[in-house]
Every structure is written in structure tokens, then in C-alpha cells.
Amino acid sequence: MERMIFHVDVNSAFLSWEAMRRVRAGEPDLRLIPSCVGGDPESRRSIVVAKSIPAKKYNIQTGEPVSQALRKCPGLVVVRSDFKLYSSCSKAFKDICRSYAPVVEEFSIDECFLDMTGTELVYPDPIATAYEIKDKIRDELGFTVNVGIGNNKLCAKMASDFEKPDKVHTLFPDEIQEKMWPLPVGDLLFIGKSTVKKLTEMNIRTIGELAQSDPDRLADVLGNKMSLQAYRYANGLDDSPVASQPEEEKGYSNEVTLEGDVTEDEAAHRILLALSDSVTAHMRRDGARAHCVSVSIRYLDFKTRSHQTTLENAVDTCNEVYETAKKLLSELWKDKRPLRLMGISLTKLEKGAEGEQLSFFQSEQEKKRERDQKLDKTVDALRGRFGSDVITRGSLMSLGTEVGRKYKGKQDSERIDKEQYDQSRNNNRNITEI
Numbered sequence: 001m002e003r004m005i006f007h008v009d010v011n012s013a014f015l016s017w018e019a020m021r022r023v024r025a026g027e028p029d030l031r032l033i034p035s036c037v038g039g040d041p042e043s044r045r046s047i048v049v050a051k052s053i054p055a056k057k058y059n060i061q062t063g064e065p066v067s068q069a070l071r072k073c074p075g076l077v078v079v080r081s082d083f084k085l086y087s088s089c090s091k092a093f094k095d096i097c098r099s100y101a102p103v104v105e106e107f108s109i110d111e112c113f114l115d116m117t118g119t120e121l122v123y124p125d126p127i128a129t130a131y132e133i134k135d136k137i138r139d140e141l142g143f144t145v146n147v148g149i150g151n152n153k154l155c156a157k158m159a160s161d162f163e164k165p166d167k168v169h170t171l172f173p174d175e176i177q178e179k180m181w182p183l184p185v186g187d188l189l190f191i192g193k194s195t196v197k198k199l200t201e202m203n204i205r206t207i208g209e210l211a212q213s214d215p216d217r218l219a220d221v222l223g224n225k226m227s228l229q230a231y232r233y234a235n236g237l238d239d240s241p242v243a244s245q246p247e248e249e250k251g252y253s254n255e256v257t258l259e260g261d262v263t264e265d266e267a268a269h270r271i272l273l274a275l276s277d278s279v280t281a282h283m284r285r286d287g288a289r290a291h292c293v294s295v296s297i298r299y300l301d302f303k304t305r306s307h308q309t310t311l312e313n314a315v316d317t318c319n320e321v322y323e324t325a326k327k328l329l330s331e332l333w334k335d336k337r338p339l340r341l342m343g344i345s346l347t348k349l350e351k352g353a354e355g356e357q358l359s360f361f362q363s364e365q366e367k368k369r370e371r372d373q374k375l376d377k378t379v380d381a382l383r384g385r386f387g388s389d390v391i392t393r394g395s396l397m398s399l400g401t402e403v404g405r406k407y408k409g410k411q412d413s414e415r416i417d418k419e420q421y422d423q424s425r426n427n428n429r430n431i432t433e434i
Helices: 013-024 066-072 083-098 126-141 153-160 173-180 193-201 207-211 215-222 224-234 265-285 318-332 364-386 394-400 402-407
Strands: 005-010 035-037 077-079 103-108 111-115 145-150 168-171 252-262 288-299 304-315 339-351 409-411
Touching: 005 013, 005 083, 005 126, 005 153, 013 035, 013 083, 066 077, 083 103, 083 111, 083 126, 111 153, 126 145, 126 168, 145 153, 153 168, 153 173, 168 173, 173 207, 193 215, 207 224, 215 224, 252 265, 252 288, 265 288, 265 318, 265 339, 288 318, 304 318, 304 339, 318 339
Parallel strands: 035 077, 145 168
Antiparallel strands: 005 111, 005 145, 103 111, 252 339, 252 409, 288 304, 288 339
């Protein structure tokens, strides 16, 4: 059976969602004037997260400081990010998508894949169905999307990036040479700037030139894995499935979406400690220990990165996870860009083990681990008897006051959310950045 994949992508999502709300309140449409979403407009560190089409005329760029954008366009309307609104709008348009497709994969907050394979009896004309979905989202929710149609996820996503906004485009195998090959090689999904530079040095400037290049020569420059993927993508080849549910992975995680931007190590470390405390408590409750510790962070533009390490000895104490997480964060968060989400996950588990065999002549590290284990067991026992709020680690006390008011967020424990924790691997299990 021939595959039929849709990719639905909200046009200028953050700005469109805010514009929709304001239009309903009788205010001017942000999409029609120079405007941008800029995190906290009062913060000197705030950056442009999304911009309107009129703002592009002033050469305002996503990711640049809002202060710089205002110098380019003094009349620029800057609005604050509203992540509750974004989550609500994201859910609303994906619910519409789910009413059409048996399988929907959330690719990010503002885009998703629909596997329409096998639905031809219900929807005999896929292009007409795509228009129906697009128009329903526009008419019922007040914002526009692009819909790309292809025989795989790669082609569907490439198609949705063609002319915007409020459009439907196709990219079928017989259209690849005409529609995709003339594009600059940097337009190919997940081709990064460093790869573009290498390809340009090889006189490969278009996707078509990449598709017709010598695979062996590519491998010499990009490496075997990356060159194979680049070559396949340039030829429109992708067999990754549309997955309605994240791949199962036995592990424990905790994350927090922050109400205020985290920009300093002290605040970030306090949050890591709180996350470590919670996630290890749940893990110990199940009699498990973890070899792998992973830290995830998300920026204002919803780009997520993660970093992980595998430990020789499995751990289950709050302190060991916390110290490991701090090291990972220091390697991951060197640019100190404001954070909107932080998370910890523990995987590669050992279960059913009561403890580890310690030598008679214990090292200082072993003695400290033993003390930490006794402390954690005491904390677990107290919380189990009197409730989770009965005891708080001293270093977390200020989370209830100044830091807490600024950085508190909603926690989501005891799950591994592959969409969020694997976005550092380019937000997809089967398509990775080249």
C-alpha cells in the first residue's frame, strides 16, 4: 500500500496565536503590522521568538535581541510570550488533525504528521482533504496552517515549507526533481550551516546537485552515516514511521515548565536539585537504580537540547543524580540563553537489587554514597508516613520564596516523554540533523 503522509505546520505560530486572541478582543491584527513575540519585552536579554511578515521588511531576524529589533523598527509592537495560550492552541489544532487521521505524531508544539495511509475509502481525494483540514483550522480556531502532502515524512515536511501562508502543497516522487532539486542545499531538512559550508566547498549548492553527487566522495567529507542520510534525503527517500505514541523506554523523568526565564546557575541548580529529589524518590519506590542520567533544557523558541552520561555504577540517591546533572548542565548550557523548561531523566535501569556490594575498606566516595542512601531512606519514610510536604531539603527552602515565585512551574513526573527528551537528536527518532 502506497503511503500518504500529511505535515501540518502553523504559520508563524506564536505570533498567530497571540494575534488570534487580540482580534477576538477587537484589537488590531498583529499579523498585519510590524510585530514580534519577544519573551519578556522588559528584559534586556529578551530575544525575538517570532515575527510578522511586515516585520521582515525591516530585516528583523528570529533570535536577535529585541532591543536590536527596536532599533531597526522603532514602531515595532513587541508582545510577551504566553505559553499557556500556545499549549491550548497547539492542542486545539492537533485535535482537529486527530479527527481525520488514525495516526498523528506531534513533531513540535506547532506541527504534526498525519498518516493517512489506507484512508482512501473515507477520503478518496487527499488534496481536497488537506484543504478541508486547513480551512477547518482557520475557520474554527482563527489561525492558518500549511499542509504538505507526500509519500513519506520528509517529503511532506518539505512540501509544507513551500509558499506560505494558508497553503496546501504536494511533493510526490515524480515532483521531486521539479520542486525540490532546484532549492538551495541548505533548504533540505536538517542540513546545518556547517554541512552547507562543506558541500559548497565541494561545489554542491542545490539539493539536486547533492542528489546526483558521488556517494563515496560525500562519505570522505561528511562521514559514512551523515553522507548516506544526506544522499537519501536529497533523493526524497525516508522510511521513518509516523508514531502516534512515543517509543517505550523504561525510565523515570521529571521536568518543569518555568513561569520565569532562568538565566543564572544558582537558580538552575536549585531546580535541578528539586527535580533530582523527586525523580529519585519515585525510582527508589520501585526498587530501581539508573546507569544513565540525562538533562534537558528548552529555550524561549521551544528548541530543546539534552545531554546525557552513562555511569559505571547504577545510582539511586538524590545527591549523586544532582551532582551528575550539574556537570551535564554546565556542558550543555554554555550560552546562558534564557530557559523555559528543565528536565532530568534516568534510564538504563537495574531493578530488584536492594543495594550494591561495598568493600570492607570503603573509599570516601563509597562512605558518602552510603550516608546519602541512609538519608534518602529516612526522607522517603517520613514522606510516606506524613506526606510529601513534611520535609524539604535545606537547599530547596528558597524555592518557596523568591526563587519559587519566579521559577515555579508544573511538574510532570514518572514518564519518559521521547518527543521532549530526544529533541536534542533533532526532535525525531528517525530523522537526525546532518
